[in-house]
Amino acid sequence: MTPEGSEAVVGGAPAAQRAGNRLRLAVLDRDPGFMLVLSNRLDALGCEYRSLTAPATVDALVAMRLNALLVDLAVMGPAGWEYLERVCSRLPGLAVVVCTGPSSVAQRVRGLRLGADAWVTKPCHAEELICVVEAAVRRHRRAEMPALEAAAMFGEITVRPDLYQAYANDMSLELTAREFEILHLLSGSDRVLRREEIYERVWGYAMAHGDRSVDVFVRKLRQKLRSASPRWSYIHTHFGVGYRFTPEPEDAGEPELELVTDPGPAELDTAFAR
Amino acid sequence: MTPEGSEAVVGGAPAAQRAGNRLRLAVLDRDPGFMLVLSNRLDALGCEYRSLTAPATVDALVAMRLNALLVDLAVMGPAGWEYLERVCSRLPGLAVVVCTGPSSVAQRVRGLRLGADAWVTKPCHAEELICVVEAAVRRHRRAEMPALEAAAMFGEITVRPDLYQAYANDMSLELTAREFEILHLLSGSDRVLRREEIYERVWGYAMAHGDRSVDVFVRKLRQKLRSASPRWSYIHTHFGVGYRFTPEPEDAGEPELELVTDPGPAELDTAFAR
DNA sequence: TAGCGCGTAAAGATCTTGTGATCAGGTTGT
DNA sequence: ACAACCTGATCACAAGATCTTTACGCGCTA
Numbered sequence: 001m002t003p004e005g006s007e008a009v010v011g012g013a014p015a016a017q018r019a020g021n022r023l024r025l026a027v028l029d030r031d032p033g034f035m036l037v038l039s040n041r042l043d044a045l046g047c048e049y050r051s052l053t054a055p056a057t058v059d060a061l062v063a064m065r066l067n068a069l070l071v072d073l074a075v076m077g078p079a080g081w082e083y084l085e086r087v088c089s090r091l092p093g094l095a096v097v098v099c100t101g102p103s104s105v106a107q108r109v110r111g112l113r114l115g116a117d118a119w120v121t122k123p124c125h126a127e128e129l130i131c132v133v134e135a136a137v138r139r140h141r142r143a144e145m146p147a148l149e150a151a152a153m154f155g156e157i158t159v160r161p162d163l164y165q166a167y168a169n170d171m172s173l174e175l176t177a178r179e180f181e182i183l184h185l186l187s188g189s190d191r192v193l194r195r196e197e198i199y200e201r202v203w204g205y206a207m208a209h210g211d212r213s214v215d216v217f218v219r220k221l222r223q224k225l226r227s228a229s230p231r232w233s234y235i236h237t238h239f240g241v242g243y244r245f246t247p248e249p250e251d252a253g254e255p256e257l258e259l260v261t262d263p264g265p266a267e268l269d270t271a272f273a274r
Numbered sequence: 275m276t277p278e279g280s281e282a283v284v285g286g287a288p289a290a291q292r293a294g295n296r297l298r299l300a301v302l303d304r305d306p307g308f309m310l311v312l313s314n315r316l317d318a319l320g321c322e323y324r325s326l327t328a329p330a331t332v333d334a335l336v337a338m339r340l341n342a343l344l345v346d347l348a349v350m351g352p353a354g355w356e357y358l359e360r361v362c363s364r365l366p367g368l369a370v371v372v373c374t375g376p377s378s379v380a381q382r383v384r385g386l387r388l389g390a391d392a393w394v395t396k397p398c399h400a401e402e403l404i405c406v407v408e409a410a411v412r413r414h415r416r417a418e419m420p421a422l423e424a425a426a427m428f429g430e431i432t433v434r435p436d437l438y439q440a441y442a443n444d445m446s447l448e449l450t451a452r453e454f455e456i457l458h459l460l461s462g463s464d465r466v467l468r469r470e471e472i473y474e475r476v477w478g479y480a481m482a483h484g485d486r487s488v489d490v491f492v493r494k495l496r497q498k499l500r501s502a503s504p505r506w507s508y509i510h511t512h513f514g515v516g517y518r519f520t521p522e523p524e525d526a527g528e529p530e531l532e533l534v535t536d537p538g539p540a541e542l543d544t545a546f547a548r
Numbered sequence: 549t550a551g552c553g554c555g556t557a558a559a560g561a562t563c564t565t566g567t568g569a570t571c572a573g574g575t576t577g578t
Numbered sequence: 579a580c581a582a583c584c585t586g587a588t589c590a591c592a593a594g595a596t597c598t599t600t601a602c603g604c605g606c607t608a
Contacts, residue, residue: 095413105399112405117413118392125379131386139391139413176585191436213587215565222566239564239595240451241438450596486554487598493555513606514553 023137025049026056026064028071029099034122041126055083058090062205067137068095070129072122073111081114088115091205095136099129152187155247156229159187168228175224178202182217186235186245194242218243297411299323300330300338302345303373308396315400329357332364341411342369344403346396347385355388362389369410373403426461429521430503433461442502449498452476456491460509460519468516492517 025042029035030053042049050064055076061069069087073080088096098111099120108119117136120129149161158167164180166173175183181202186193195214199207207214218235225234236244299316303309304327316323324338329350335343343361347354362370372385373394382393391410394403423435432441438454440447449457455476460467469488473481481488492509499508510518 105402108402109405112402112409115412117409118406128379128382128386131383132392135386135391136413138389139410178586192438211587212565212589216567216587219566219568237565238438238451244437452597485598486600489554490556490598493557496555511554 023047023049023134024065024067025133026052026061026066026069028052028055028069028075030072030075031122034072037126038129041130045130058087058205061087061091061094062203065204066094067140068097068133070097070099070133072100073098074100081110084111084116085114089206092200093140093204095133095140097129097133097136099124154187154245155232155234155249157187157225157232157234157247159184168225171228173224173228175221179217179221179224182214183221183245186243190244190246192238192242192244198242214243297321297323297408298339298341299407300326300335300340300343302326302329302343302349304349305346305396308346312400312403315404319404332361335361335365335368340368341414342371342407344371344373344407346374347372348374355384358385358390359388367414369407369414371403371407371410373398428461428519429506429508429523431461431499431506431508431521433458442499445502447498447502449495453491453495453498456488457495457519460517464518464520466512466516466518472516488517 023045025047027035027038027049029051035051039049039051053075056064071080071084073084076083084096084098087094092115096116097118097120098116099122101122103119103121111119117139118132120132151158151160151162153159156168157173160167161184164177166175166180166183182198185198185201196207198214199211203213222235225232231250233248233250234245236246236248238244297319299321301309301312301323303325309325313323313325327349330338345354345358347358350357358370358372361368366389370390371392371394372390373396375396377393377395385393391413392406394406425435426433430442431447434441435458438449438451440449440454440457456472459472459475470481472488473485477487496509499506505524507522507524508519510520510522512518
């Protein structure tokens with residue numbers, strides 16, 4: 001498994017995944033004719049792609065910042081199944097489409113069960129194949145879409161996705177790229193986010209067991225948030241679960257009437273009663 | 275099975291959320307043989323499905339609370355395209371799989387571009403078809419996650435899966451992660467749950483013989499529930515069996531006009547009383 | 549009434565998180 | 579190309595919070 005020439009095509013992309021609306025695809029296949037036809041279609045669509053002739057490591061795939069992976073299992077023989085499983089489990093956010101020669105129902109079922117999003121049998125039309133890939137990517141993207149770039153304000157903090165920065169009283173918090181991504185993710189959701197979830201959506205792949213990266217970044221964020229807006233608290237810990245973002249004024253001393261601070265159950269639009 | 279989607283909406287509701295992990299599928303097809311084979315597989319998987327012989331309106335589909343729609347475009351003829359487009363655009367959270375007879379590349383491309391998640395050509399194997407549907411749903415679920423877990427109310431208690439917490443009168447019960455998991459599990463099921471069952475579903479592995487952890491947690495839960503909602507009892511012991519969750523007003527002497535909570539005949543402890 | 553299951557309570561073990569520091573790798577400016 | 583600088587990944591440790599285990603006595607069933 002050689003991570004040949006795995007430098008990312010585009011270096012500067014600050015965001016891991018919000019890179020763009022365009023398809024970023026890697027094709028693992030050794031059929032020159034197939035690649036030629038496919039390349040023509042991909043070029044015509046102005047799609048960024050990279051062709052591989054040997055399986056890339058998971059880390060290499062991460063570095064490529066892909067939306068989708070198109071793979072011919074024949075390239076790897078029996079080891080292909082393991083590879084498919086590893087890629088799908090480590091990169092749950094990556095659309096994986098298998099395009100390979102004649103196969104049995106059992107094989108296709110196995111591939112799909114391992115996490116592949118689609119299975120296309122060769123020979124096939126490039127146009128159709130690309131549609132299948134796009135359909136798979138479309139799904140994943142729907143999750144990212146709501147993270148549009150509208151500025152939002154929480155307490156004294158303003159989050160500016162267009163500037164990749166957050167502010168308090170017109171003063172920048174001087175967040176680094178990753179810090180901002182985490183703040184942006186948290187602030188865009190009013191529920192508790194588990195660490196694994198945060199990691200997966202920011203780093204782009206599954207979190208290793210015992211990784212404390214999220215904690216460390218939350219600490220840095222809290223530090224900067226506190227020094228910019230001392231009277232508010234924003235990121236709340238849910239022990240054993242994860243973190244939740246909600247601007248709350250720091251109850252500084254006098255206990256006023258009740259702390260109705262909990263916005264939770266007040267608005268159960270979807271509550272059921274029995 | 276008849277297309278009356280009412281039970282899903284009005285009914286005992288808590289089922290709606292618990293079933294969140296399972297596939298809820300509607301099949302729009304007129305081929306009896308196809309349906310027969312497919313039904314067998316779906317039954318074997320314990321999957322909830324509904325078969326339709328005529329296109330349902332978008333609103334009807336919403337009422338069915340589906341994860342996926344499997345459709346044979348042949349049922350509608352040329353109008354099928356328009357239907358496909360409308361369903362896909364109005365219900366972006368629904369996985370739509372087309373399974374129809376022989377088609378041209380152009381038709382398949384059109385279907386996928388209109389928003390279908392996959393296109394399977396008949397004749398096909400039921401097993402494979404279901405895998406394709408599951409792959410589409412799997413991908414979808416990632417995007418729909420936040421909306422899936424709805425809040426639920428029992429007596430004076432509100433359970434908020436999105437906040438990993440329960441409330442009574444806008445006040446948090448301060449449940450720990452594990453306490454919440456158990457309450458969530460219990461409240462989602464009307465029947466008596468054996469200790470082993472609870473343990474296995476919360477801890478994730480089999481309970482050791484003689485382990486009292488479940489009892490201890492039930493005690494803590496009862497304590498917090500009682501102090502937050504003294505006039506109700508929620509977790510009931512079934513001696514020698516396990517526990518059952520049902521909100522019941524504490525009949526402290528005079529029977530006031532209570533909710534329709536009728537403990538009498540409703541006490542049929544069946545698995546389907548809902 | 550005897551035996552077992554269950555409620556209750558507390559102490560100890562274990563797991564989580566907060567925090568500061570260090571190290572390696574990449575980026576920027578010259 | 580080189581070097582200063584910045585960022586992100588890990589580690590170790592401490593403080594808490596939570597979970598498990600154990601013990602005892604009462605209530606339920608037979």
